[in-house]
Amino acid sequence: DAKTTQPNSMESNEEEPVHLPCNHSTISGTDYIHWYRQLPSQGPEYVIHGLTSNVNNRMASLAIAEDRKSSTLILHRATLRDAAVYYCILRDVFGDRDDKIIFGKGTRLHILP
Amino acid sequence: DSGVTQTPKHLITATGQRVTLRCSPRSGDLSVYWYQQSLDQGLQFLIQYYNGEERAKGNILERFSAQQFPDLHSELNLSSLELGDSALYFCASSVGPGAIGAEAFFGQGTRLTVV
Numbered sequence: 001d002a003k004t005t006q007p008n009s010m011e012s013n014e015e016e017p018v019h020l021p022c023n024h025s026t027i028s029g030t031d032y033i034h035w036y037r038q039l040p041s042q043g044p045e046y047v048i049h050g051l052t053s054n055v056n057n058r059m060a061s062l063a064i065a066e067d068r069k070s071s072t073l074i075l076h077r078a079t080l081r082d083a084a085v086y087y088c089i090l091r092d093v094f095g096d097r098d099d100k101i102i103f104g105k106g107t108r109l110h111i112l113p
Numbered sequence: 114d115s116g117v118t119q120t121p122k123h124l125i126t127a128t129g130q131r132v133t134l135r136c137s138p139r140s141g142d143l144s145v146y147w148y149q150q151s152l153d154q155g156l157q158f159l160i161q162y163y164n165g166e167e168r169a170k171g172n173i174l175e176r177f178s179a180q181q182f183p184d185l186h187s188e189l190n191l192s193s194l195e196l197g198d199s200a201l202y203f204c205a206s207s208v209g210p211g212a213i214g215a216e217a218f219f220g221q222g223t224r225l226t227v228v
Contacts, residue, residue, distance in 0.1 A: 034216070043115070043203050043219030044156070087156075099210045100169045101146060101217060103156040 004088045009108040012078050020073040020107055022088030027068050030093040035062065035073045036103070037084040044087065044103070047073065051093075083111045116140070119204050119220035127228055131192040134223045138185055138206030144168070145187040146207075146217060147179055151200040162187055163210050194227045201225075 005023040012018040024033065035047040048055055048062045050071070055062045061074040075082055087106040092099065116139035126132055138145050147159040158171035162181035173179075176194075181187045191198060201224050205217040 036217075038156075043117075043205070043222050045115070045219065046216035049216065094210070099144075099161060100158045100171060101161075101205070102158055102171075103148075105155055 004090060004104055006086070006088055006104065006107045008105065009110065011110045011112060013112050014080060015077055018075040018078045018082070018109065020075075020086050020088075020109065021070065022072070023070045024088070024090055025069045027090055028092075031090040032093055033062065033064060033068075033071050034089045034091050034101075035060070036087045036089065037082075038087070038106070039081075039084045047086070049091075078109075078111050080111050080113060083109055085109070115218040115220060117204060117206050117218050117220035119202075119223050121223060122221065123224050123226075125226045125228060126194060128194055128196060130194050130227075131190065132194065132225065134189040134191070134202050134204075134225075136187045136189070136204030136206075136220060138187070138204075139218055142206035142208055142218070143185065144207045144210055144217075145181055145185070146205040147173075147187070147189050148203040148205070149200045150203060150222075151197075154200075156203070159189070168210060191225070196227050199225055199227045 034049040036044040038044040050062045063072045085106040085108050118137040120135045143164045146161045149157045159173040160179050161169040165181050176192050179189045201222045203222045205219045207217040
């Protein structure tokens with residue numbers, strides 16, 4: 001399974017931007033970078049994904065390094081509702097090699113009011 | 114609401130018993146994934162089905178089994194239950210395998226308590 005490395009926890013102040021890093025030095029050319037988050041007492045929810053270019057959606061932005069060995073999830077203006085565990089996951093583009101969607105330990109994000 | 118329905122929401126049963134957890138995927142999704150989440154283990158992938166066939170397997174115990182039916186709903190069967198099987202069980206669905214199918218949508222989970 002392709003591996004990712006994330007900090008165990010991070011803190012941020014409310015209404016400030018948050019940058020959540022992820023290292024994936026063994027990423028292959030067919031791996032997409034996916035981010036999910038899990039709010040307390042809920043199932044995980046999809047946040048964003050990308051392959052090579054930076055991506056934006058209504059929830060967040062994803063910045064991908066040029067060599068693709070790392071990425072950063074950016075929450076532009078954190079709110080208390082963004083307090084969650086954030087998971088960075090690699091998924092093979094066709095799912096032939098590995099379609100298991102393996103969750104690591106993720107980063108627990110604490111938002112300070 | 115993710116569109117993935119899991120029933121029941123809560124289940125309390127005794128050791129040695131057998132239970133069945135049910136998952137209805139989002140309309141049009143062909144892939145179903147099952148996960149176990151306990152306090153000390155995080156989200157553990159159990160098994161995946163695609164259009165009725167098993168596609169990927171994780172560290173699923175032999176006492177556990179699953180299947181996906183022709184109408185695409187899935188059931189996870191847990192037998193000879195032990196205290197350690199107490200956990201949240203999540204089901205997820207996606208359009209198809211791999212990242213081409215993009216995101217997976219998760220249900221709210223079934224909380225199983227074995228006493």
